[in-house]
Amino acid sequence: xxxxxxxxxxxxxxxxxxxxxxxxxxxxxxxxxxxxxxxxxxxxxxxxxxxxxxxxxxxxxxxxxxxxxxxxxxxxxxxxxxxxxxxxxxxxxxxxxxxxxxxxxxxxxxxxxxxxxxxxxxxxxxxxxxxxxxxxxxxxxxxxxxxxxxxxxxxxxxxxxxxxxxxxxxxxxxxxxxxxxxxxxxxxxxxxxxxxxxxxxxxxxxxxxxxxxxxxxxxxxxxxxxxxxxxxxxxxxxxxxxxxxxxxxxxxxxxxxxxxxxxxxxxxxxxxxxxxxxxxxxxxxxxxxxxxxxxxxxxxxxx
Amino acid sequence: xxxxxxxxxxxxxxxxxxxxxxxxxxxxxxxxxxxxxxxxxxxxxxxxxxxxxxxxxxxxxxxxxxxxxxxxxxxxxxxxxxxxxxxxxxxxxxxxxxxxxxxxxxxxxxxxxxxxxxxxxxxxxxxxxxxxxxxxxxxxxxxxxxxxxxxxxxxxxxxxxxxxxxxxxxxxxxxxxxxxxxxxxxxxxxxxxxxxxxxxxxxxxxxxxxxxxxxxxxxxxxxxxxxxxxxxxxxxxxxxxxxxxxxxxxxxxxxxxx
Numbered sequence: 382x383x384x385x386x387x388x389x390x391x392x393x394x395x396x397x398x399x400x401x402x403x404x405x406x407x408x409x410x411x412x413x414x415x416x417x418x419x420x421x422x423x424x425x426x427x428x429x430x431x432x433x434x435x436x437x438x439x440x441x442x443x444x445x446x447x448x449x450x451x452x453x454x455x456x457x458x459x460x461x462x463x464x465x466x467x468x469x470x471x472x473x474x475x476x477x478x479x480x481x482x483x484x485x486x487x488x489x490x491x492x493x494x495x496x497x498x499x500x501x502x503x504x505x506x507x508x509x510x511x512x513x514x515x516x517x518x519x520x521x522x523x524x525x526x527x528x529x530x531x532x533x534x535x536x537x538x539x540x541x542x543x544x545x546x547x548x549x550x551x552x553x554x555x556x557x558x559x560x561x562x563x564x565x566x567x568x569x570x571x572x573x574x575x576x577x578x579x580x581x582x583x584x585x586x587x588x589x590x591x592x593x594x595x596x597x598x599x600x601x602x603x604x605x606x607x608x609x610x611x612x613x614x615x616x617x618x619x620x621x622x623x624x625x626x627x628x629x630x631x632x633x634x635x636x637x638x639x640x641x642x643x644x645x646x647x648x649x650x651x652x653x654x655x656x657x658x659x660x661x662x663x664x665x666x667x668x669x670x671x672x673x674x675x676x677x678x679x680x681x682x683x684x
Numbered sequence: 685x686x687x688x689x690x691x692x693x694x695x696x697x698x699x700x701x702x703x704x705x706x707x708x709x710x711x712x713x714x715x716x717x718x719x720x721x722x723x724x725x726x727x728x729x730x731x732x733x734x735x736x737x738x739x740x741x742x743x744x745x746x747x748x749x750x751x752x753x754x755x756x757x758x759x760x761x762x763x764x765x766x767x768x769x770x771x772x773x774x775x776x777x778x779x780x781x782x783x784x785x786x787x788x789x790x791x792x793x794x795x796x797x798x799x800x801x802x803x804x805x806x807x808x809x810x811x812x813x814x815x816x817x818x819x820x821x822x823x824x825x826x827x828x829x830x831x832x833x834x835x836x837x838x839x840x841x842x843x844x845x846x847x848x849x850x851x852x853x854x855x856x857x858x859x860x861x862x863x864x865x866x867x868x869x870x871x872x873x874x875x876x877x878x879x880x881x882x883x884x885x886x887x888x889x890x891x892x893x894x895x896x897x898x899x900x901x902x903x904x905x906x907x908x909x910x911x912x913x914x915x916x917x918x919x920x921x922x923x924x925x926x927x928x929x930x931x932x933x934x935x936x937x938x939x940x941x942x
Contacts, residue, residue, distance in 0.1 A: 395942075434784055434941055436686070450941075454693070454787040462785035468778035472706040481705070484698040485786035533786075 383446065385410050385537055385568045386431060390440035393426050393592075400426045402592040403440065410536075413559070413569040415579045415586030417670075419678055423592040424572040425465060428541055431570070432462060445536070458486065461530030465541040467522055469514050475525055476501070476510040479532055486533040493532075500528040504558065520551030527558060538562060540571040544578060556581055576671040590678040600670050607676055608668040609633060611648040615641040615655065616662040629654060637680055644668065686937045690791035690930065698788070699796025700803070703769075707804075718811040725753050726819055729876075741878045743907045747823070750816035751906035752875035754830060755898040757812055758805040758837035763866055765801040766845025767858050773797075774849060780940055790937050798842040798929055805838025806831060816906070823908025830905040837898045840921040843928015850935035869895040874903075894924045 384407035393401040401423040408414040416424045429435035430442060433453020442449045444456045470478050476497060483493045501507040504524035509517065517525065523543065530538055543559070544552040559582055563569055573579050579586055580600045587597040596603060618626065618641035626634070630650050632643035643651055652665050707714060726746065734745035741748060773779035780793055809831055816822050848861045872886070873879065873895035879887055890896045897917040904911045 432785060434781075436941065454789055457785060458787045460785075464781065464785065466778060466781075468782040470702075470779060470782070471777065472709070477705070481698075481702050482782070482786065484701060485695070485783055485788050487695070487698075487787075 383410075384408055385445065386414075386570070387443045388427075388440065389442075391427065391430065391437060391442055392439035393423070393430060393435065394438040399438075400592050401430070404587075404589075404592075404594045406587055406594065406597065408568060408570060409585075410568050411563070411566050412584040413563050413571065413582050415583035416570070416572040416589055417574065417576070417579045417583075417586050417674060418572075418589035419574060422589040422678075424589055425541055427589075428539055428570070428572060431539065432457060432460070458533065459536050461533065461535035461538040463523075463526050463530045463538070463540040463543050465545070467526065469522060469525060469529070471514050474511050474513055475506060475517070478514065478525065479529055482529050483532045488533065496532060496534070500531055503531070503561075504528045505554070518551075520547050520554070523547060523551065523555065524558075527555065531562075535567070537568045537570065540569065542572055542574070544573075544575065552578075576669060576674055580670045588674060588677050595677045603673045604668050604670060607673045609644040610646045610668055611644075612664075612666055612668050612672060613643040613645070613648050613651050613655070614664040614666070615643075616664070621658065621661065625655075625658075644672070685934060686941070687934055690795070690933045691789075692791055692795050693787075693789075695788050695792040696796035696799065699783070699793055700800050703797070703800040704803070714807075715811070718808045719815060722750075722753055722757065722812040722815045726750055726815060726821065730819070730821070742909070744821065746819060746821040747816075747907050748903070749876065750812070750819075750821040751830075751903040752899055754809055754812050754816070754834060754906060755837060755902040756870055756873075756875045756895065757808050758834045759841045759869065759895055759898065760866065761805045761808045762801040762838040762841040763845045763861075765804050766797070766842045767849055767852075767861070768855070770797050770846055771849040771852060771855065771858075774936065774939070780936075784940060790940055791933055794846055794929060794933050794936055797846065798839055798925070801842035801845070802835045802838030805841075806835045809834035813906070822906055826908055827906045830902045833898070833901045833905065836918070836921050836925070837894075837902075839925040840894050840898070840928075841924070843925045843932060845928075846932035847928055847935060850932050850939055869893050874899040894920055897921055 386408040388404060388406050390403045390405065391401060392399065392403050404427070416427065418424050426435060430437055431444060431449065433450035433456060436450055445459060447456050449456055470481060473481060479497045479500065480493065483489065483496070488496070501510055504527055506521060506524055506528065509521065514522065527543070544555050547555070556578070559569060571582065583600065585597070585599055588595045596606070598606065615621065617639050619639050626641055629643055631647070632645045632651060635642040645651060648665055655661055655663055726749065730746040730749045737745040739745065783793055784790070813822060813827060813830065848858065852858065872882065872890050873893055879890050879896060882890065897920040900913065901911065901917045
C-alpha cells in the first residue's frame with residue numbers, strides 16, 4: 382500500500398534556528414499516526430509543512446503522492462484540518478461556519494446542507510445549529526472545529542493537539558469520534574503531548590524532541606523497547622530510609638522531585654518489601670507510554 | 685520570500701461572499717454611516733461654505749463638494765476595510781489561517797478582500813450620490829457613470845491598504861498611514877478646492893497621488909462637464925490597484941505562509 386504521507390530528510394529552519402531536523406517518516410493509509418513530543422519539539426511545524434502552509438528548508442514531502450507545498454491547494458482539497466488555536470469565524474453561527482467553510486471547498490446546495498446536518502449529529506451539536514460561536518463552550522467549539530474539518534469528506538484528517546484544554550467528558554467524546562473516523566477508513570494524523578491520548582488512539586507513532594524523531598513504533602512496541610514491564614512509584618519517598626530504597630531488588634531506579642521510581646520486569650519482590658512499611662504511599666502499575674516519553678525526552682522542563 | 689506572481693482560481697468569490705454575508709448582518713449601522721456622513725458633509729459644508737463661495741470651477745459649490753466627497757469617500761471606505769477588517773481577519777482573528785487549510789491560497793484571499801473593499805466603496809458611492817441628488821447637487825442620470833469609477837477607486841485604495849495591513853505590527857501602526865497618506869490626499873487632492881489653487885511644486889506632487897485622478901474623473905461625471913485625460917487617470921488608478929495587490933500578496937505570504 383502506498384503511503385498517504387511520505388517525508389524524507391524533512392527540515393525546517395527559521396533563520397539560524399533549526400526547528401525540524403532531517404526527519405523521515407511515512408504514514409500508511411487508514412491508520413491513526415501520532416506525533417508525540419514536548420512543546421517546541423517541532424510537531425506543529427511538521428504539520429504546517431504537510432498542509433503546504435510552510436515551505437520546506439530542505440528534504441522532500443509528498444501527500445497523496447503529490448509533492449508539497451507545490452500542490453498544496455490540491456492536497457488540501459482532500460484533507461481536513463483541526464488546528465491547535467481556535468479559528469472559527471466569530472461573525473457566524475454554527476451552521477454558517479460550516480456552510481462558509483464548505484464554500485471554500487467549492488461545496489454548495491443540497492449536498493452541502495445534508496452534509497452539515499450529518500456532521501452536526503456526528504459531533505452532537507444539532508441543537509446548537511443556529512447559535513453564535515461565542516456562546517459555545519471550549520469543548521463545543523472543538524467539536525465544531527472537527528465537524529468543519531470533515532466538511533469535504535477528507536481522506537486524511539490532521540489534528541493538532543485536539544483535546545488540549547478540554548475537560549475529561551469532552552476529551553472522551555472526541556476520542557470516541559476519532560475512533561469512529563478511523564473505523565470508517567480515514568487516515569488520522571495527530572499531534573499530542575497527552576500519553577493517554579496517544580496510547581488510546583494511535584496505531585503507530587513517532588516521538589519527537591528537538592526537531593528530531595527519537596523513535597517510532599506502536600505504543601506497546603515502544604514500551605517494550607525502552608522500559609521494563611512494571612513500575613513501582615513511591616510518593617514522598619524522602620521520608621523512607623535511603624538504605625531501604627537502595628536495597629530494593631532488581632530495579633532500575635530514578636528520583637523525580639520527591640517521587641522514587643523503580644522500573645522492573647517483576648515487581649512482586651519489591652512490592653512485598655515495601656508493603657510492610659506503614660504510611661507509605663506507593664503505586665504499582667504496568668509501564669506506559671509516559672515512562673517511554675520521559676526516558677527518551679528527559680525530565681527537564683521544556684519551556 | 686515568495687515573489688511569484690499571484691494566480692487566481694476563482695475561489696476569491698467565496699471570500700467576497702463571506703464578507704457580504706457579515707455585512708448583511710450589520711446592515712443597520714453600515715447604512716447609517718454610509719448615508720449619515722455625506723449628509724452631514726453636504727449640508728454642513730456644502731450649504732454653510734457654499735453660501736460664501738457660491739460657485740467653484742464653473743459649478744455650484746455643493747456640486748463641487750459632493751463630487752469630491754464621492755471620490756474621497758470611496759478612498760476612505762476601501763482604506764478602512766483594507767486596514768482594520770483585513771488586519772483583524774489576518775492576525776488576531778486567524779480567519780485567514782482557517783481559509784489556508786482549505787484549497788484557498790493567499791492570492792485568492794486578498795483578491796476577494798480587494799473586491800469586497802471596492803464593493804463597500806460602491807455601496808457608499810450610491811448612498812452619497814442619492815443624498816447629493818436629493819439636494820439637487822447632481823447634473824443628471826449621467827452621474828451614474830461615476831459608479832464604475834467609484835468601484836475602481838475602491839480597488840485602487842484597497843491595494844495599498846492591504847500592504848499596510850500585511851506589514852503592520854498592530855492597529856496603532858495605521859496612524860502613520862492615515863497621517864502620512866490618507867489625510868494629506870483628503871486635504872490636497874481637489875476634494876474641497878481645485879488643485880490648480882495649490883503652489884506649483886505642490887501641484888506637480890499631487891499629480892502622483894491617486895485621489896487627484898479619482899476626483900478628476902468623478903467630478904465632471906457628477907457635474908455633467910466634459911472629461912479630459914481619461915486614459916491617464918484610469919492608468920494611475922489601475923496601477924495603484926494592481927501594484928498594491930501584488931505587494932500585499934508578497935507580504936501577506938511572508939506573514940501567513942512561514
